[in-house]
Amino acid sequence: MARDIDISLIRTFLAVAESGGMTSAAHTLNLTQGAISQKIKRLEELFDTPLFERKNKTIRLTPEGERLLVRAYRLISLNDETWQLMTQPAFTGEIRLGVPLDIIRPLLPPILRRFSREHPRIQLTLVGDMTGNLLNALKNGDVDLTLTTESRAGGGDALLLSDQLVWMGAQNGEACQKTPLPVSLGSDSCAFRGPTLDALNKAQVDWVAICAQGNLDSILASIEADMAVAPYLQSLVPPNLSAIPPDAGLPALPTYHINLHLPDAGGSVIAKELAKYIRQGFAAR
The missing domain is CATH 1.10.10.10 (Winged helix-like DNA-binding domain superfamily/Winged helix DNA-binding domain)
Structure with a gap:
């Protein structure tokens, strides 16, 4: 039956x-x-x-x-x-979401899957880039809303997650013990670059840049190969890599924040709907 x-x-x-x-x-x-x-x-x-x-x-x-x-x-x-x-009238149209490259894969898939499932007539396009570039894209109208990684917490419901910036290295790696310290920093627009260099210089650590202009894949590859260490959000360190413990002697790094930004005018109805799903997804972590 x-x-x-x-x-x-x-x-x-x-x-x-x-x-x-x-x-x-x-x-x-x-x-x-x-x-x-x-x-x-x-x-x-x-x-x-x-x-x-x-x-x-x-x-x-x-x-x-x-x-x-x-x-x-x-x-x-x-x-x-x-x-x-x-x-109800179905949401239709296209929405462009800006996302920093290091948080797309670890955080977004469940959120995007739920949104796409419940709004099948919306074409969702991801724009992956560095935070500074994404904020400029939002200002210029090239994306409809964007996630960012920033040293300052967003006000109100803009703040999604606060996380400690840590040193990341290969599992059982030795790069953190080398002098000068090999550091993989990526491009000049990387949000973590400034505070990382400030911490190294303040602690008077002799360092050398590795993969200075690479993308995220090349940075992660250099870490996995134990060629360098890099700053990364603690909760997002990939399982095949490790957060380097404080007793390794590397300088402490600041707390960083994942924020959600919409245009100053508030954004479209579709952008606000996607923002709601993103906030719910982060709250469920």
Whole structure:
């Protein structure tokens, strides 16, 4: 006998799968953690199978959960498309989002996936660049809104995340012990370049630039090869690299902030809608 599936249970399932935890999913859906747990329990009872494996405060999909995942996206997409068609004018058009290169992959995919799923008629274009260039692009109208990494926290709801800038190196690497210290800095417009050089010079550390004009891939490659160290946001250090501990003797680096900027005029309706999704995504971290 066929049974109906409660779409809210599927939406909760996807939120947990994408965020990797009940607490993060609760922030995303604006529900309590208890409500999230109950919805997952109801869905597992409906299918008579566990969908998540819980171990050591981590949660991951079971094989049955992975089977459901692709169909769950299709269910939600069809549900949302039908709802928009029948109840409200759909958002249409193009939106250009500026994003610093080092935060695109670690932070944006779940946010962009949810936005694109729920607004399929909007063409979302990513513009990856350095913070200074992105702020100029926003001022000139070349992007509709932009994320930035800045030394000053944005006011009001502009601040998305504050994080410690740390030294990053290869796992069990030796570059941090070399003299002069090899530092991979990237281009002159890198937001971390100024405070990093200030810290090195104030501490009177002898250093040499490695990969002085490279892109993010070349910087990461030089770090992984143990050719150099580099400044990076602590929470975004890739799993194949390591934050260098303070006892290595490198000078301390400042706290940095990920901010969200819209045009001074406030931005378009679509830009404000995307900004809402971005704020919700960061709040769920």
